[in-house]
Amino acid sequence: MRTLIRSAAATVAAGLALAPGAALAAPSPSPGATAVAKAGTSFLTATAITAGQPVRVGASTGDHLYWSFRADAGQVHEVGVTVTFGKPRSGASTWTVDVFDGLRRRQACTGGAQTPTAERSATSVTLGCTLRRVRPWAEPWSGDPLPGAYYVRLSVTDLPEPDLGAPIDVDLVVGAVDSGGASGDDGELAAPLVPNTRAGTVLAAEPAPEPVAEEETNLTGWLPEAGSRWVWTGVGGVLAAVAGVAGFALTRRPRRR
C-alpha cells in the first residue's frame, strides 16, 4: 500500500516537472562554450554559431552582420545583442536585429527590443528578440517557424551619416529553451529548412521521367514510431487497467491466515 502511494506521488511529481511554461530568462552563454570572434556579411557567408555560444566581434557602424544557428522542433530561441560604441557619436541611431528562417523569410519576434534607439549620449544599446516555438511540421503555404537554419542580422537602420564607419563592439548570445507543449504537434518535416548553398547549374533540358518507386510493404512500416500517439495512448490504457486491478485489490478485506 505504502509503495503504491509512493509510486503514485512520484508519477505526479514527474508530470509536474515536465509541465510546460518554463519562463525564458535573458540568454546567457553556456559555461565552457568557445567564444566566436567572427561575423558574416551576407546570408551566404553568415557565421555558424550554436545556442549558448558567446560571440564578441569588433565591427564598423553600418556593417550588416550575419550569424546562423540551427533550431530543432519544440525549441524557443532568444537572441540577445549588445552593441558598445567606441567613439562619441553625433546623434541618435536606431538599431535592428532581424531573424530569418532557412528560406530567408522574416520571423516575428514575440518579445524583446527588436529596434531600439540609442540616444546620442548612450555608450551601448541592447537588442533582443524572442522567437516563436519551432513547430515540427507546417503546411508549405504557412510561415510557421520550422526546424532548420535561422539567420540573425544586426544592422543600423537610421543614423546621422557622419557616424558611419565608426568602430563598435558587438556581443551576441543565442539562447535555446525546450519549451514543452509539443504534445499538440504532429507531423514531421522530411528535410529541415537548411538552404542549399552550393552554386547551381542551369539545366539544358527538362529532366527525363523517372520510374515510379515500388512502395515497400514491410512490417516496420506498419509499426508505430516510439513517441507516437498510438504508443502513448496504448501505454495509457495498460496503465489504466493495471491501476484498476490495483484499486480493486486495495478494497479487498485482508485475508486471514
Place this chain on the structure above:
Amino acid sequence: MINKRRSTAVLLGLLTATALIGPSPAGADDETTEPTAEPPKVELVLDVSGSMRARDIDGRSRISFAQQAFDEVVDGLPDETQLGIRVLGATYRGKDKKQGCLDTQQIVPVGPVDRSQAKAAVAGLRPTGFTPVGLALRSAAQDLGTGSTTRRIVLITDGEDTCAPPDPCQVARELAAQGTRLVVDTLGLAPDEKVRRQLLCIAGATGGTYTAAQSADELTGRIKQLVDRARDTYTATPAAVGGTAACDSAPLLAPGVYADRETFSEHRWYRVPVRPGQELRASVSVALDRPVNPDYGVLLRATAPDGRELVRGVDAGSGRTDVVSAGLRWSAAEEEETAAPEPTPDGTRTARTVCLVVSNSFAARPGTGAEPGMPVELTVDVVTASPAPDGPDLGRGWALLLLLTLAGLVTGLVAGLLTRWWVATWREN
C-alpha cells in the same frame, strides 16, 4: 499480500518503460561542404597620394601608420591566402593631371606572399601624386583574375578621387556586375565628408564594408579581420544566370544558388522542375547597391506554366538595409497530385515545371542609374515533400498517462467497494 507486491512492481515497471519511450529528440544532419582547389585571393589597394603626408593621426603621418599596419598584416597572413598589393599615386611627381591619373602599379603580385619582399616594397613608398581610385580598382580586379570564387579588394585611401571620370563608384558597380564576384571593402583615413560618401558608395555597390580608421590599431585590426573574412567566406559564390521576361523561355534551374541582376520594376522568370512527391523551396534576396527611396519591397511568386499562382513570398521594409529577402515552399496538394500527373504506361512519372518570378518595388532616387540592375541572389532547392500528418484522435503526453492511470485506479476502487458492499448484502440475505 504477495499479489499486491507483484502488481506494484508491474506498475512501476510500466512507468519506467514509458519514461524511456518518451519523445525522442530530432536528429540533425551534418552539412557537407565541397573542398575548392582555388585559394582565397585578396588585394590591398593603398593610396600613396600627396595627402598621405598629413600628420594628423597620433602625431604621425598617415602613410607611416598605413605602412606599420601593412607590416603587421603581412606578418599575420594565413599561409593559404594569396595577397597582392597595389598602390596609386606613388611615382608621378609632375603636375600633369592626365599623366598623374594613370599612376597605379602592382608592387606585390597576387600569389603566395614572400613576407620580407612585400614588407620592403611597402617600406619604400613615399607619398607623391594624384588619386586615380577608379583606375586602380579596375586594375586590381584584373590582378585578381577570373575564377569561381569570391575576390576581395581592400581599398585604403585618405582622399577622394581626383581623376574622375571614371567615377570610382560607377567603376565598382560595373566590376560587381561582371562575371567574377568581387567585394570591395573600404577604409577611410581622413574624417572627410566627400571621402566618406565616395567610399560608402563603392562599398555599397559591391556588398563591401566601410570603416573610418583613425588609429593604427583600428587600421591593423580591421585589415586583419577583412583578410580573415576573405579566407572564411570566399567559396560561397553563386552561379550566374540570366532570368527572362517570360516563363516559356526562362532558364531551367537545378538546386543551388544563382546570381542575377534586376532593374527597377523588372520581372525576372526562372523555371524549376519538380517531381511528384517533391517540395520546391526558393528564396530570393535583392540587394540595395545604390541609393533608393526609403520604402521598398520584394515579391517572389511561384506559378504554374499557365500563369496560375501557386504561392508567393513577400517582404517589405523601410530604412537603411543591405538586402530584402523573401522565400516560399510549395508542394503539389494531395488531391491534385493523384489526379494531375497521370503515370505514363511505362510506369514513369514526369516532373512538372514551376515558374518562379522575382519582382521588386524599389523606387530610384533622382539621379540614380538603373543599369546595371540590382544584384539578385536566388536559392533553389527541391526536397522530399512533407505530407500532412493524418493521425487518429489519440492522445499523447505524461498528463494523459496520469489521467488514464487515475481513472483506472478510481474505477478499480469503486468497483472493489461496490463488490464488497454487494457481497456483504448478499451474505446477510
